[in-house]
Amino acid sequence: xNNKIGDQTxxxxxxxxxxxxxxxxxxxxxxxxxxxxxxxxxxxxxxxEKSFEHAExxxxxxxxxxxxxxxxxxxxxxxxxxxxxxxxxxxxxxxxARHFDRPFLxxxxxxxTMAESxxxxxxFVDGKYLKNVVCATGTHFxxxxxxxxxxxELGNQRPPTSQWTVTGAGSSVLSLNGCGHKIKxxxxxxxxxxxxxxxxxxxxxxxxxxxxxxxxxxxxxKTTPDxxxxxxxxxxxxxxxxxxxxxxxxxxxxxGKNYNDCGQMIYNNNQKTFQGGSGCGCSAxxxxxxxxxxxxxxxxxxxxFAATGALLSTLSSQQGDTIPGIxxxxxxxxxDKKEN
Amino acid sequence: xNNKIGDQTxxxxxxxxxxxxxxxxxxxxxxxxxxxxxxxxxxxxxxxEKSFEHAExxxxxxxxxxxxxxxxxxxxxxxxxxxxxxxxxxxxxxxxARHFDRPFLxxxxxxxTMAESxxxxxxFVDGKYLKNVVCATGTHFxxxxxxxxxxxELGNQRPPTSQWTVTGAGSSVLSLNGCGHKIKxxxxxxxxxxxxxxxxxxxxxxxxxxxxxxxxxxxxxKTTPDxxxxxxxxxxxxxxxxxxxxxxxxxxxxxGKNYNDCGQMIYNNNQKTFQGGSGCGCSAxxxxxxxxxxxxxxxxxxxxFAATGALLSTLSSQQGDTIPGIxxxxxxxxxDKKEN
Numbered sequence: 001x002n003n004k005i006g007d008q009t010x011x012x013x014x015x016x017x018x019x020x021x022x023x024x025x026x027x028x029x030x031x032x033x034x035x036x037x038x039x040x041x042x043x044x045x046x047x048x049e050k051s052f053e054h055a056e057x058x059x060x061x062x063x064x065x066x067x068x069x070x071x072x073x074x075x076x077x078x079x080x081x082x083x084x085x086x087x088x089x090x091x092x093x094x095x096x097a098r099h100f101d102r103p104f105l106x107x108x109x110x111x112x113t114m115a116e117s118x119x120x121x122x123x124f125v126d127g128k129y130l131k132n133v134v135c136a137t138g139t140h141f142x143x144x145x146x147x148x149x150x151x152x153e154l155g156n157q158r159p160p161t162s163q164w165t166v167t168g169a170g171s172s173v174l175s176l177n178g179c180g181h182k183i184k185x186x187x188x189x190x191x192x193x194x195x196x197x198x199x200x201x202x203x204x205x206x207x208x209x210x211x212x213x214x215x216x217x218x219x220x221x222k223t224t225p226d227x228x229x230x231x232x233x234x235x236x237x238x239x240x241x242x243x244x245x246x247x248x249x250x251x252x253x254x255x256g257k258n259y260n261d262c263g264q265m266i267y268n269n270n271q272k273t274f275q276g277g278s279g280c281g282c283s284a285x286x287x288x289x290x291x292x293x294x295x296x297x298x299x300x301x302x303x304x305f306a307a308t309g310a311l312l313s314t315l316s317s318q319q320g321d322t323i324p325g326i327x328x329x330x331x332x333x334x335x336d337k338k339e340n
Numbered sequence: 341x342n343n344k345i346g347d348q349t350x351x352x353x354x355x356x357x358x359x360x361x362x363x364x365x366x367x368x369x370x371x372x373x374x375x376x377x378x379x380x381x382x383x384x385x386x387x388x389e390k391s392f393e394h395a396e397x398x399x400x401x402x403x404x405x406x407x408x409x410x411x412x413x414x415x416x417x418x419x420x421x422x423x424x425x426x427x428x429x430x431x432x433x434x435x436x437a438r439h440f441d442r443p444f445l446x447x448x449x450x451x452x453t454m455a456e457s458x459x460x461x462x463x464f465v466d467g468k469y470l471k472n473v474v475c476a477t478g479t480h481f482x483x484x485x486x487x488x489x490x491x492x493e494l495g496n497q498r499p500p501t502s503q504w505t506v507t508g509a510g511s512s513v514l515s516l517n518g519c520g521h522k523i524k525x526x527x528x529x530x531x532x533x534x535x536x537x538x539x540x541x542x543x544x545x546x547x548x549x550x551x552x553x554x555x556x557x558x559x560x561x562k563t564t565p566d567x568x569x570x571x572x573x574x575x576x577x578x579x580x581x582x583x584x585x586x587x588x589x590x591x592x593x594x595x596g597k598n599y600n601d602c603g604q605m606i607y608n609n610n611q612k613t614f615q616g617g618s619g620c621g622c623s624a625x626x627x628x629x630x631x632x633x634x635x636x637x638x639x640x641x642x643x644x645f646a647a648t649g650a651l652l653s654t655l656s657s658q659q660g661d662t663i664p665g666i667x668x669x670x671x672x673x674x675x676d677k678k679e680n
Contacts, residue, residue: 002468004419008443010469051659079344080528087653088428090448091661094531094651098664103348103528105456106448106651106666108430116445120460127467128342129350147655188420188443191434311434311446313427315487319391321431324438326446 003126006220008213009187010119012126017180017335018172019132020071022063023289025281026141026167032267037289038168039066045142045167052142053087059169059281060085060096060138063288067134067171071178075100078173079130082117084108085280086139086165087147093137110309111206111234112189113137114170114284115328118305119186121174122330126183131175138169139279148199148314161201163237163263164273170284181295184331187217191311193324199317203240203263203275206308209325210236211247213306217329218253225255229300232291234283234307234327235263237275262286262307283307291332301334343466346560348553349527350459352466357520357675358512359472360411362403363629365621366481366507372607377629378508379406385482385507392482393427399509399621400425400436400478403628407474407511411518415440418513419470422457424448425620426479426505427487433477450649451546451574452529453477454510454624455668458645459526461514462670466523471515478509479619488539488654501541503577503603504613510624521635524671527557531651533664539657543580543603543615546648549665550576551587553646557669558593565595569640572631574623574647574667575603577615602626602647623647631672641674 003011023038030041040062047055047062060083068075081100084107085092097104109116117135124130142152144165150156174183192209210233218224225231225248236244241261248255262283263276287305294300306329312321343351363378370381380402387395387402400423408415421440423433424447437444449456457475464470482492484505490496514523532549550573558564565571565588576584581601588595602623603616627645634640646669652661 004469004471010464053655053659084448086429088655089426089450089651089653091651091653091656094664094666095656095661097531098533101530104531104666105460105528105668108424108446108448110429120445123463123467123469124350127463127469129344129463129467131344188445190441191437191444193438311429311431313429313431315393315428316431316435319393321435324434326434326444328445 008216009185009220011185012122012183014126014176015182016122016125016174016176017178017182019175019178019180020067020173021288021292022067022070023170023285024059024063024168025285029166029168032271033265034290037293052140056092056138056140056143057096060092060136061099063169063171064134064136067173071173073132078102078132078134080124080133082107082121082133083136084113085137086144109326110311111278111280111282112307112309112326112328113280114287115305115307115330118183118330119188119328122183122186125174125176133174134171136171137280137284139165139281141165141167144279158274159200160274161239163202163275163278165279166266166277166282166285168281168285170288172288179335179337181292181335182333184333187213187329189213189327191324191326193322195322197322202278202310203237204243205310205323206236206325207240207243207247209327210244210306210308213327213329215251225253228302228304229258230303231259232303232305233261235278236261236308237263239275295334303332305330305332348556349525349560351525352462352523354466354516355522356462356465356514356516357518357522359515359518359520360407360513361628361632362407362410363510363625364399364403364508365625369506369508372611373605374630377633392480396432396478396480396483397436400432400476401439403509403511404474404476407513411513413472418442418472418474420464420473422447422461423476424453425477426484449666450651451618451620451622452647452649452666452668453620454627455645455647455670458523458670459528459668462523462526465514465516473514474511476511477620477624479505479621481505481507484619498614499540500614501579503542503615503618505619506606506617506622506625508621508625510628512628519675519677521632521675522673524673527553527669529553529667531664531666533662535662537662542618542650543577544583545650545663546576546665547580547583547587549667550584550646550648553667553669555591565593568598568642568644570643571599572643572645573601575618576601576648577603579615635674643672645670645672
């Protein structure tokens with residue numbers, strides 16, 4: 001194979017670029033650590049819609065539309081939309097795709113969906129199958145809460161290991177034409193299950209998947225953690241990140257200050273989210289705001305974006321199953337021509 | 341773009357082959373029209389498991405394992421599994437992927453998932469990113485029925501426009517090495533919504549999506565329906581197929597005897613399934629048994645496999661939304677070296 005190295009990593013020799021990106025988040029996220037980096041902050045989490053589910057779709061549509069505009073492209077220039085979300089049958093992504101009248105591939109990797117979309121999208125672009133591909137995903141606290149946990153009206157107490165589903169969406173436009181940071185490679189993750197059953201401790205369930213993909217990535221590419229300015233996991237949260245650091249250290253990989261986690265970073269300590277953020281929208285919003293902006297500024301030059309997902313459903317947990325996790329990683333390198 | 345023609349169609353110049361395939365179905369399907377074509381027919385729809393959901397996973401695992409064996413490959417030779425299913429958060433595919441310890445990409449296109457998987461898988465293989473890719477999907481009547489409709493114990497009456505979710509799974513191994521029928525191109529579908537709200541009439545909801553993709557395919561490739569020995573839609577069922585034929589005729593495309601539909605074909609008239617079969621497992625099982633076998637025999641030399649999906653959820657219907665549809669198509673050509 002020309003474009004594969006090691007066991008799980010593919011190389012994008014033509015260097016697809018993220019030629020445009022857009023992030024939209026809810027009010028709570030807008031008061032968090034990255035308030036100065038988001039493109040748009042909702043004043044009302046219903047976004048003028050009649051249900052939170054419709055608001056989730058509208059955020060995704062808004063992010064996609066604005067990322068296309070930001071690339072100076074028309075909708076007709078887009079060859080493919082790739083996306084998914086947390087709602088049953090990924091209705092947010094599918095219903096959103098109606099509005100664009102362009103080909104659509106629905107994907108599902110729980111909170112790893114942004115990285116999965118980028119890996120697939122980069123393949124279509126790098127292989128010159130398609131010119132411009134949009135990768136987008138999002139979540140909404142209120143839709144996830146009532147689908148996975150309790151009715152919102154119940155105001156149920158949250159356990160200390162829990163995370164807070166991010167209200168937000170992010171969209172990236174990939175192309176070989178134009179300026180933007182480059183997607184250099186992708187490490188496709190394996191489903192990993194260490195037997196965790198606690199649905200309020202997703203970080204612990206996902207950390208082994210992150211470890212699996214990161215170790216494979218370092219081995220495949222013959223790199224070390226020090227080769228990256230930023231190693232960013234999806235949304236393990238504070239506890240999950242600590243578990244990951246322990247697991248990595250046991251395997252001989254010591255993470256320094258260049259490691260962080262989207263879930264851990266997105267809210268500030270006064271926002272009572274316990275372990276931090278989660279949801280497809282978490283890593284999508286953080287990547288498409290703070291991370292790419294800091295790459296513009298030259299603060300990060302080489303980023304390993306490793307989004308993680310917990311692949312459970314309410315039914316699998318009701319039937320006593322454990323929680324499998326997955327993690328897909330993409331390497332993004334600074335475009336030296338792009339400076340702010 | 342080197343590998344795109346027209347608006348929605350990509351070309352696989354290296355001709356990825358389906359080097360192995362496997363189908364497993366339930367007892368009812370085993371009494372249907374293709375009983376002599378399936379690789380394995382369950383004697384018990386629980387497949388020895390404690391729940392129908394676990395049986396669905398086991399079928400998928402069984403189909404994947406046997407397709408890998410059929411290709412004379414080991415699990416370690418597989419670079420990627422691609423799959424999805426109808427259950428919330430595609431737990432069947434994700435949980436199944438745990439057992440293989442190979443990279444996994446989860447996709448969701450409702451009953452179009454087999455074609456979506458083949459289109460993505462063929463891209464990875466054709467572009468020489470990966471060597472051997474397994475595409476698999478499945479469904480189970482009893483899991484779909486209780487997730488989407490009523491408890492099984494209720495024995496609810498079925499409306500005449502309804503379809504019957506197929507208990508079955510199919511798996512295809514794609515590679516550039518080895519013998520097998522060739523995936524020549526894929527037409528990636530748009531989400532199409534004609535405003536149908538009747539959840540018991542999926543054929544009507546999906547027919548416009550099939551029309552959209554088929555017309556785009558014929559335009560992109562400058563072919564006509566007569567250029568195919570078989571044009572096979574996913575699972576529009578009897579009524580949906582009639583609607584599609586009407587819609588196509590209105591657009592100047594007359595379908596002859598070379599058109600059929602997996603849902604319409606899979607059961608016989610005595611099986612009381614009204615409009616026929618549905619579910620990801622329907623087109624997956626029909627493709628990976630009857631269709632590829634008939635290609636081996638030379639009965640079909642050029643097949644346009646256009647699987648269709650209805651992208652609703654119970655929640656979207658409860659909120660009064662219409663039912664969007666999608667259809668992805670792949671062209672499969674007979675490998676002249678392969679004869680039975």
